[in-house]
Amino acid sequence: MNFKTLFVITIVLGLSLNAISQKDSTDFIKNNIYAEFGGIGGYGSINYERLIDKKSYFKVFGRIGLSTYNLKDYQNNFNPDIIVPLAMNACLGNEHNLELGLGPTFSRIVKVQENQGEWLDFNFNVGYRYQKESGGVLIRCGYTPVLENNNTGSATWRHWAGVSIGYAF
Amino acid sequence: MRHVKHIALFILLLLVIGSCKKENYDINNLNNNKIGIIGHGGMGEGNNYPINSQESILKCLNLGATGCEIDIQMTKDCVLVAFHDEQLNGYTNNTGRVYDLTWNEIRNTTYSGPLYSKYKVVPLVAIFDEIDTPQQYTYFFDCKNFDQDISAVYVNTFNNALLSLINQYSISNNVNLEFKKTEFFNDMQQKRPDLKLFVNSDFNQGIEIAEQWGLTGISINSKNITFDQVSAAHEHGIMIASWGVDSKEKNLENIKKNVDFIQTDRLKHLIKILK
Numbered sequence: 001m002n003f004k005t006l007f008v009i010t011i012v013l014g015l016s017l018n019a020i021s022q023k024d025s026t027d028f029i030k031n032n033i034y035a036e037f038g039g040i041g042g043y044g045s046i047n048y049e050r051l052i053d054k055k056s057y058f059k060v061f062g063r064i065g066l067s068t069y070n071l072k073d074y075q076n077n078f079n080p081d082i083i084v085p086l087a088m089n090a091c092l093g094n095e096h097n098l099e100l101g102l103g104p105t106f107s108r109i110v111k112v113q114e115n116q117g118e119w120l121d122f123n124f125n126v127g128y129r130y131q132k133e134s135g136g137v138l139i140r141c142g143y144t145p146v147l148e149n150n151n152t153g154s155a156t157w158r159h160w161a162g163v164s165i166g167y168a169f
Numbered sequence: 170m171r172h173v174k175h176i177a178l179f180i181l182l183l184l185v186i187g188s189c190k191k192e193n194y195d196i197n198n199l200n201n202n203k204i205g206i207i208g209h210g211g212m213g214e215g216n217n218y219p220i221n222s223q224e225s226i227l228k229c230l231n232l233g234a235t236g237c238e239i240d241i242q243m244t245k246d247c248v249l250v251a252f253h254d255e256q257l258n259g260y261t262n263n264t265g266r267v268y269d270l271t272w273n274e275i276r277n278t279t280y281s282g283p284l285y286s287k288y289k290v291v292p293l294v295a296i297f298d299e300i301d302t303p304q305q306y307t308y309f310f311d312c313k314n315f316d317q318d319i320s321a322v323y324v325n326t327f328n329n330a331l332l333s334l335i336n337q338y339s340i341s342n343n344v345n346l347e348f349k350k351t352e353f354f355n356d357m358q359q360k361r362p363d364l365k366l367f368v369n370s371d372f373n374q375g376i377e378i379a380e381q382w383g384l385t386g387i388s389i390n391s392k393n394i395t396f397d398q399v400s401a402a403h404e405h406g407i408m409i410a411s412w413g414v415d416s417k418e419k420n421l422e423n424i425k426k427n428v429d430f431i432q433t434d435r436l437k438h439l440i441k442i443l444k
Contacts, residue, residue: 042284069217069283074224076231083285107285112223112299121285146284148262152277156262158284 028054029135032061034166039144040085040105040123041067047166049089057094063087063103073110083107085123095132099142101125122147131168140164192442198399198429199408205235205307205430206439207410210253213434214415219260219280221251222288223296230300233440236307236343238412238432241293241331248272249293249330255315261290268317293334303338309388309410309432311347311369324356332361345410345430347388354382367410372398379407386410386429391419396426403427 032049039045045067052060065085073079087103102124111117127142146158196202208229210220218225221240229237240253250267257263257270263278272292279287297303310331317323335341347367348354354366365385368378372394375387379402386408399409410430411423420439423431433439 069286074218074228074231076228081286105285109286109288110224111288112227112295113289116287116289119285119287148285148287150262150277150279150287158281160284 028059028133029168032131032138032166032168034138034140034164036065036140036162036164038160039142039162039164040087040103040125040146040160041065041162042069042083043067045083045085047085047164052088057092059091059097061089061091063089063101070110074112079110081107081109083109087123087125089125091129091131093129095130097129097131099125099127099129099140105146119149121149125162127162135168138164138166138168140166194424194443196424196427198427199403199406200429204424204428204443205410206233206436206443207307207309207430207432208232208234208237208436209412209414209432209434210240210251211237213436215434217283217286219282219288221253221290222280223291223299224288226251226296227299229436230306232436233444234306234436235430236309238309238311239293239296240311240313242267242313243327243330244268244270244272244275246271246273247326247330249334250275250290251293251296252290253313255313257290263290266315266317268315294337297334297338297340300338303340304343307343307345307430308340309345309347309367309430311388312349312353314348314350314353319350319352321352321356324352328353328357328360331357335364345385347410351378351382354378354384358382367408372402376402376405376407380405388412388432391423391426391428391431394426394428399426399428 030051034047036047037044045065047063047065049061049063052062067083069081071080085105087101089099089101091097091099105121105123107119109117123146125142125144130139141163144160144162146160148156148158150156196204211225211229212218214220226237239251242250242252244250244267252267254260255266257265261278261280278290335344345365345367347369349369367386367388368375368384369388379387388410390413391411402409408429411428412432414420414423414431415434417435417438420433420435
């Protein structure tokens with residue numbers, strides 16, 4: 001699949017989710033922070049999530065994360081790899097939610113061949129989320145496959161999973 | 170009460186200082202009584218960098234290792250490639266065997282892990298092009314010849330490709346060539362009797378082959394060799410390079426065995442305790 005197409009689908013889907021949901025509550029907490037082990041950040045990531053919209057049992061969050069592999073590069077200089085997973089997450093449920101999400105992941109991995117370091121890939125997420133309306137502990141777990149761009153006109157599915165723990169406020 | 174706190178802090182400080190003190194090992198081997206710190210495929214298995222990638226090998230050398238071990242295979246069109254397994258499947262986004270493919274069919278191959286990283290499988294020249302002074306390090310070339318047809322022509326071509334690389338980077342004094350099959354020793358000794366050759370084998374067979382062919386040493390899985398066997402090899406003038414060293418405990422065990430080179434997966438630890 002063409003990556004530009006996928007990017008457009010993500011944006012359109014995000015906007016669609018926003019459009020179909022109608023605000024019915026202003027007291028639902030709006031901010032989440034969590035650490036994800038595994039998941040769309042690679043080995044792990046720290047994340048901020050903002051409630052975009054809510055309708056009854058349906059909620060939409062926008063997520064941004066940050067992850068790295070090496071803080072020092074192959075020359076042993078401080079020059080961290082940077083991985084930024086973005087996602088739109090739709091949750092269906094009250095405290096116990098079915099979660100579906102997708103989005104792009106931007107990565108800048110420090111390499112010997114400098115022109116091979118920056119990539120745009122696509123992440124997906126199907127899983128379970130525990131989150132109370134009043135906030136507090138947040139727990140997620142799910143299957144988080146990634147569609148990796150091979151830069152040769154093809155893409156490869158990478159099967160992956162993640163578990164998150166965090167706080168909603 | 171305040172005194173107690175100060176005394177406790179002082180004891181803690183002594184413990185910290187004590188734990189930082191380096192242990193002196195009584196090393197007695199054929200490598201000038203020093204153990205060569207060799208990174209397995211660079212930084213070793215389990216590191217964020219895949220073994221044999223450019224980044225893994227350069228990081229290993231830049232951290233202060235004596236050198237590195239590199240797995241070498243030859244493509245169908247005679248390009249030497251740094252790669253460990255027989256099959257590209259599983260460990261990369263490509264499929265097939267290196268020796269069945271041309272370099273053009275491999276050039277876009279990337280390692281599977283870690284996610285998003287896409288480190289490339291590279292030819293050997295791409296690695297050596299990036300090393301500022303290749304002559305300052307020690308290299309173990311683990312020549313991977315699997316079950317493909319080992320004809321005299323193949324052996325000749327493989328060894329010529331190795332020699333071309335060794336000459337190109339002037340590293341004949343720095344390279345240790347590891348083979349399993351005697352056809353390669355025979356051919357290489359005829360071409361370049363000055364090169365250092367190691368047989369990758371178990372101990373008894375290794376001693377036999379090393380003596381018969383006048384090799385420099387034996388490369389051996391560290392779990393298959395004892396202190397006494399290392400001493401016996403040294404008495405015969407045969408060096409020992411141990412591999413399969415994948416923990417801090419095994420680093421220490423191998424130091425105590427007096428081996429000449431440790432090809433380790435726990436490189437930082439070995440550098441820390443030996444340098």
